[in-house]
Amino acid sequence: MSNIYLVLVILINLRLLTTSRISSCINWVALQGTLLGLYGLTAHWSHVNAELLGLAAFSIVLKGYFFPRVLHRSLRGVKAMREITPFVGYIPSLLIGLAALALCQWIGHRLPLPDYDISKLAMPVTLFSVFCGLFLITGRKKIVMQAVGYLVIDNGIFALGISAFPQTSLLVELGLLLNLCVAVFVRGIMIYNLSRVFHHMDSHQLSTLKG
Amino acid sequence: MNTDFLLWALLVSPVVFGLASLTGESEKRSLLLMLAGVGAQCFFASLAIIQVFSSGPVIDASGWLRLDALSAYHLMVMLVVYGGSSLFAWVYFISEMNAGYLRLGQVKTFTSLWCPAMSAMALVLISNNLGMMWIGIEATTLLTAFLICIHMSRGVLEAMWKYLVICSVGTALAFLGTLFLIVSAHDLGFSSGEALLWTNLLNKADQLDPMLTKAAFIFILVGYGTKAGLAPMHSWLPDAHSKAPAPVSALFSGFMLNAALYCVMRFIPLVNIATGNVDWPLGLLLGFGMVSIIVAAAYVLFQSDVKRLLAYCSVEHLGIIALGLGIGGLGTMAALFHTLNHSFSKALSFFAAGRLGQFYGSHEMEEMPGGLKVSPIWGGALIASFLALIGVAPFSVFMSEFQILKAAVDKNMLLVLAVFIIGTASIFIGMLQHAIPLAWGEQPDGIKTQKGSLLEAFIVLFPLVILLLLGIWMPEPFRIVLEKAAEIIQGKFI
Secondary structure (H helix, E strand, C coil): CHHHHHHHHHHHHHHHHHCCEHHHHHHHHHHHHHHHHHHHHHHCHHHCCHHHHHHHHHHHHHHHHHHHHHHHHHCCCCCCCECCCCCCCHHHHHHHHHHHHHHHHHHHHHCCCCCCCCCCCHHHHHHHHHHHHHHHHHHCCEHHHHHHHHHHHHHHHHHHHHHHCCCCCHHHHHHHHHHHHHHHHHHHHHHHHHHHHHCCCEHHHCCCCCC | CCCCCHHHHHHHHHHHHHHHHHHCCCHHHHHHHHHHHHHHHHHHHHHHHHHHHHHCCEEECCCCEEECHHHHHHHHHHHHHHHHHHHHHHHHHHHHHHCCCCCHHHHHHHHHHHHHHHHHHHHHHHECEHHHHHHHHHHHHHHHHHHHCCCCCHHHHHHHHHHHHHHHHHHHHHHHHHHHHHHHCHHHCCCCCHHHEHHHHHHCHHHCCHHHHHHHHHHHHHHHHHHHCCCCCCCHHHHHHHHCCHHHHHHHHHHHHHHHHHHHHHHHHHHHHHCCCCCHHHHHHHHHHHHHHHHHHHHHCCCCEHHHHHHHHHHHHHHHHHHHHHHCCHHHHHHHHHHHHHHHHHHHHHHHHHHHHHHHCCCEHHHCCCHHHHCHHHHHHHHHHHHHHCCCCCCHHHHHHHHHHHHHHHCCCHHHHHHHHHHHHHHHHHHHHHHHHHHHCCCCCCCCCCCCCHHHHHHHHHHHHHHHHHHHCCCHHHHHHHHHHHHHHCCCCC
16 A cells, blocks of 8 residues: 555656646645655554654645745745756656666665565665655756755655654654754745845856856 | 763753844844853863763763763864854954944844854764754754855855755755664664664664665765765855855864764764675775865865865865775874864964955955955964965874875875875965965055954964964873774774
C-alpha cells in the first residue's frame, strides 16, 4: 500500500520537471508533502502511535498548507508566473529525469535499508527527489523555483527519515520540520524583497557579484 | 562543582539577552544588552571548558548535550572570535550611528539575531546528538542570513539569497548523510533517539554498514563542506563575506566556517572505523583540501575588493585545515592548531578591513592606500593580519602550516606537498602585492588621520599577541588540549 504513495512522489517529481506554471509547481510540491505524511502513517501502520500520528499531521499541515501559502503570498504582485525559457528545456528535463530515475533505482538497490519493514522504493525515491530538487534549483531561472527545488529535496529526505522512524527520534524530526518552516518563511520574505527591489524574478540576472 | 546547568546556561543566556535587546530604547542600550549576552555565554562556557580539561567531558540532557576535548577546544576559539567580534561590533556600529548610517531598528535586528546565532553555534559544538548538531548548523544559516542585510542594497540581497540557497541545500545534503548513517545503525539495537548519539555510534562504529556509511560521508562532506566554504562549493562565500557588515564577515570567516568543518570532524572517526580503518574518509578530505587551495590561489591574484580577497583567503585556509585532517597523524593536530590561528588572524583582518573601509568609504583596494597613515591602529592591524595569514614567521600560522607540511613529508605525499607549496606561494605573492600599497601607499587627499580608542587597541592587540606567542612558544597545557582533541578525531575515544 505504501508503495503507491512513493510511486506518486516519483510521478510528481517528473511532473515538476515539465511544468512551466510556477503556481502549479507550488501546488504539486504541496501535494507531494501531503502524500509523504500519509506514507509515513501507512508504512508504520502496524505500530502506529501518538508520536507518529502527530508527526504525520504536523508534516501534512506544514507541507500541504503552510509552505504553499507562504510561497503563493510571496508571488503576489509579480507578473512573471511562468518559467518560459528555463536553462534546460522541458523535454530534455524529462529525459534527464527518466535517466536519473533509472540511475537512482540502480544505486538505491545497492544501498539497501537493513532489515527495515518498509518499501524498497524508499531509498530510490529519496535519491531521485534530491536529484530533481537540485535540477530545479540549477535548471530553472525563476527564484521561486529554487524554493520549490529545496522543498523537493526536503520531501525526499523526509521519505527516508519517516521510513527510519522511530530510530530518528520525534524531537529531531520536529526540529527538522520547524527548521524547514523557518527556512521557507525566510525564503518567502526574500522572494518578496528580491522581486520588489530588482523588479524581476530571474536568478540568472542576480549577477552583479562576480569574481 | 555542580555542572548540571552549565551547558543549558550557555545555550539559553545569549537568547535571553538577544530578545531583551529588542526592548532597548536606544542603539547603545541594545548593543550593551548584546554584549551582556555574549559575556554571559563566555562566563558559562569558560566554566564548562575548565571542567572538561580538569575532570573530563561534561554531559547533560540524557547524553544529548556533551562537551568533550574536541568541542571544548572549538568552543574556546568561538568565545574569543565571538567576544572580539562583539566588541568590534560596538566600535563599528557606534561609528555608523555617529555618521547617521544606522537606525535603531537596524541595531535591534542585528542584536536580536547576533546573540541567538551564538547559541546556535554553541549548540553545534555541544550536541552529542547528530540531529541536533544539524539543527544548530541550519539555524546558524537562517539567523545569520539576515545579519548580512543590515544595510539593504541590491548587492546585499543578491549575496543573501545565494548564501541562503547554497548553504540550505548543503545542509539538507548533510542531513541526508546523517540519515544514511542512522539507517546503517538499524541492526545495532538502539532505541528511539539513541541511534543519533555520536558516542553510541562511535562505540559500535565497527558494526555500521560500510557501504551506507561511505555514502553517508560523501553527503556529509559535500553538505557541511558547502557551509565550510570548501571548493568547489564555495561560491556563496566571497559574496556573503564582502557584502556583510565587517563584524558579521569576521564571524563568518572566524568561526562559522569552522563550525561546519567541526561537524565533518565528528564523522571522521565513525566512518574510518566503519570502513575498516583504511583512512577512506581522509582521502576525500585531501581531495577537497587541494581543490580549495588551488581555487583560492587562482582567485586571490585577481581581486580588487579587500573583503573578497580575504574571503578567498578563507577558502585557502579551510582547504589547508581539510588537508591537515586528510593527512592524519600529526596533520590532525596541526589542522586543529591551524583552525585557531586562522580564526584569530582572519577575524582581525576583517575588523581592520571593515574599519578602514569606514574611513575610506570603500573596500576597493585601489581606493584605500596608506592605511598606516590614515589609522596606525587599523592600518597596522591590516598589515599584521595579512602577514599572519600568508604564513610569515613568527606568527603561529607559520607554525601550523609548517607542521602540516612536515606531516605530508613524513607520509611521502608528494602531490599534496606540491599543491600546498605552489598554492600557498601564489597566495603569498597575491596578498603581499595588495598589502604593501594598502599599508604604505600615499594617503589620499581628503582622508583624515584617525585616532583610535583604547578599546580598538585592545581588539587589535589581543589576537595579535596570542598569534605571536603561539608562534614562538606552545604552552604545555595548550599542547595537551590539542592532543586530546586530535585523539577524538583519530577515533581514540575520550
